[in-house]
Amino acid sequence: MNTPPLASGPEGPSSLRPLLDTVLEALGEGARARGGPLPAGGPSEVAARVRAALGHVLPDEGDPDALRHLVRALAEGAADPADPLCAAHLHCPPLAVAAAADLAVSVLNPSMDSWDQAPSASEIEAQLTRALANEVYREVPRGAGNCATSPHRPAADDDALVTTGGTESNQLALLLAREIQGPGVRLVCGSNAHHSLPRAAWLLGMPDPATLPTLDPTDLETTLSTLQGPLLVAATAGTTDTGQIDPLPEIAHLCARHGARLHIDAAYGGGLLFSTRHRDKLTGIDTADTVTLDLHKLGWQPVAAGLLAVRDKNDLTALHQRADYLNADDDTEAGLPDLLGRSLRTTRRPDVLKIAVTLKTLGRTGLGALVDQVCEQASEFAQLVHDHPGFELHAPPTISTVLFRPASTTDDAVAAVRRKLLTDGRAVLGRARAANRLWLKVTLLNPTTRPADLAGLLQLVEGTTPR
Numbered sequence: 001m002n003t004p005p006l007a008s009g010p011e012g013p014s015s016l017r018p019l020l021d022t023v024l025e026a027l028g029e030g031a032r033a034r035g036g037p038l039p040a041g042g043p044s045e046v047a048a049r050v051r052a053a054l055g056h057v058l059p060d061e062g063d064p065d066a067l068r069h070l071v072r073a074l075a076e077g078a079a080d081p082a083d084p085l086c087a088a089h090l091h092c093p094p095l096a097v098a099a100a101a102d103l104a105v106s107v108l109n110p111s112m113d114s115w116d117q118a119p120s121a122s123e124i125e126a127q128l129t130r131a132l133a134n135e136v137y138r139e140v141p142r143g144a145g146n147c148a149t150s151p152h153r154p155a156a157d158d159d160a161l162v163t164t165g166g167t168e169s170n171q172l173a174l175l176l177a178r179e180i181q182g183p184g185v186r187l188v189c190g191s192n193a194h195h196s197l198p199r200a201a202w203l204l205g206m207p208d209p210a211t212l213p214t215l216d217p218t219d220l221e222t223t224l225s226t227l228q229g230p231l232l233v234a235a236t237a238g239t240t241d242t243g244q245i246d247p248l249p250e251i252a253h254l255c256a257r258h259g260a261r262l263h264i265d266a267a268y269g270g271g272l273l274f275s276t277r278h279r280d281k282l283t284g285i286d287t288a289d290t291v292t293l294d295l296h297k298l299g300w301q302p303v304a305a306g307l308l309a310v311r312d313k314n315d316l317t318a319l320h321q322r323a324d325y326l327n328a329d330d331d332t333e334a335g336l337p338d339l340l341g342r343s344l345r346t347t348r349r350p351d352v353l354k355i356a357v358t359l360k361t362l363g364r365t366g367l368g369a370l371v372d373q374v375c376e377q378a379s380e381f382a383q384l385v386h387d388h389p390g391f392e393l394h395a396p397p398t399i400s401t402v403l404f405r406p407a408s409t410t411d412d413a414v415a416a417v418r419r420k421l422l423t424d425g426r427a428v429l430g431r432a433r434a435a436n437r438l439w440l441k442v443t444l445l446n447p448t449t450r451p452a453d454l455a456g457l458l459q460l461v462e463g464t465t466p467r
Helices: 012-034 042-054 066-076 096-108 119-136 166-181 196-203 217-226 248-258 269-274 313-319 329-333 352-387 411-424 451-464
Strands: 159-163 186-190 210-212 231-236 261-266 290-294 306-310 391-393 401-406 430-434 437-443
Touching: 012 066, 042 066, 096 352, 119 159, 119 269, 119 290, 119 306, 119 352, 159 166, 159 313, 166 196, 166 231, 166 261, 166 290, 166 306, 166 313, 186 196, 186 217, 210 217, 217 231, 217 248, 231 248, 248 261, 269 290, 269 352, 306 313, 352 391, 352 401, 352 451, 391 451, 401 411, 411 430, 411 437, 411 451
Parallel strands: 186 210, 186 231, 231 261, 261 290
Antiparallel strands: 159 306, 290 306, 391 401, 401 437, 430 437
């Protein structure tokens, strides 16, 4: 039996090139067969097509055409975030340069649990995490509108860890708070906080969270004055449903006054840091003890691309672990970097490479322009909704999320419109409950979307709404 070719090594490039051609051709075939933002027919029809393409998962004899067949099936049954009418979730179309960098990671297959498995990747990660932490922990004056500010803290004080996304970052933030403040630390958050925060409190055996309707400063002041014991306040910079940003400076002031630790979940809104036009919406973020970032949202990275920034890198000593085969004392003393305390995971990909390539390729100006584009698209779409007598707008967008609904209709009808568009494969819209009503949600993360696409989306919803 011939040994299948490897992705790396001397024969790697010649083995990969024809396979990459196969993948690209199959992606195109699948997209043409799909013909829209997602496959038509709903779950049962999609499942039937996938089963037909997959056949036996583990046949006795291999199929040399499996790559083409399964990639085509994947693409035909995909919800394509690069389609302007696929706008439901915080699910971005990745940049080509980031996807190409991710291929290099798959080929070389480094593992970030010891230096001898990832020599250069570990240094790229160290440089990038410090740079992004310093990006977070720069003072942003209210109304600054620009990023030419002096550092708020010495750059050496802060750091960041690479995670799989907002959920892992939030869990890490609560773990650090528990280890630093003690097992009795209690989470205080708004009802709009991401579900991963109360779930992390449960997983970590912390007391039941104190959940407020919102983190309104007056209500938060009352709560912090009433509760006993160590407290962790979790604010949000970009909620999943509406993109709302909590009043960060006021919350930070109250936390400082009452001695509460502050975490800011900026999984969505953190990308505003790159924009000279929108960065000041994050004023106060530099005061947080920990900050969640997620660049597979407003950063155009393939999944996964999360980070947790920490204001004081000494907090990370709580994660220190020792495994002699990975970070023996004599190796560490001899100068080999210790990577084991950089994650809750052991084996992990260097997801940092695609981020580093993107930052280096586009620079602050290029990334900021993408952020500005999607924020402007949201404003344009909100204006279209506002001006249309057949629709209601929930509120002007804070980032790039717009909630709207057909006027004079029921919540059941709103839900039915969304499901009809999904089943027909014509549009992917989200749903959110706000002001005690159900709304359609559009999350604009595709910088190539044009005004005609936005107008067409509104017409599509109008044509699907029962009269």
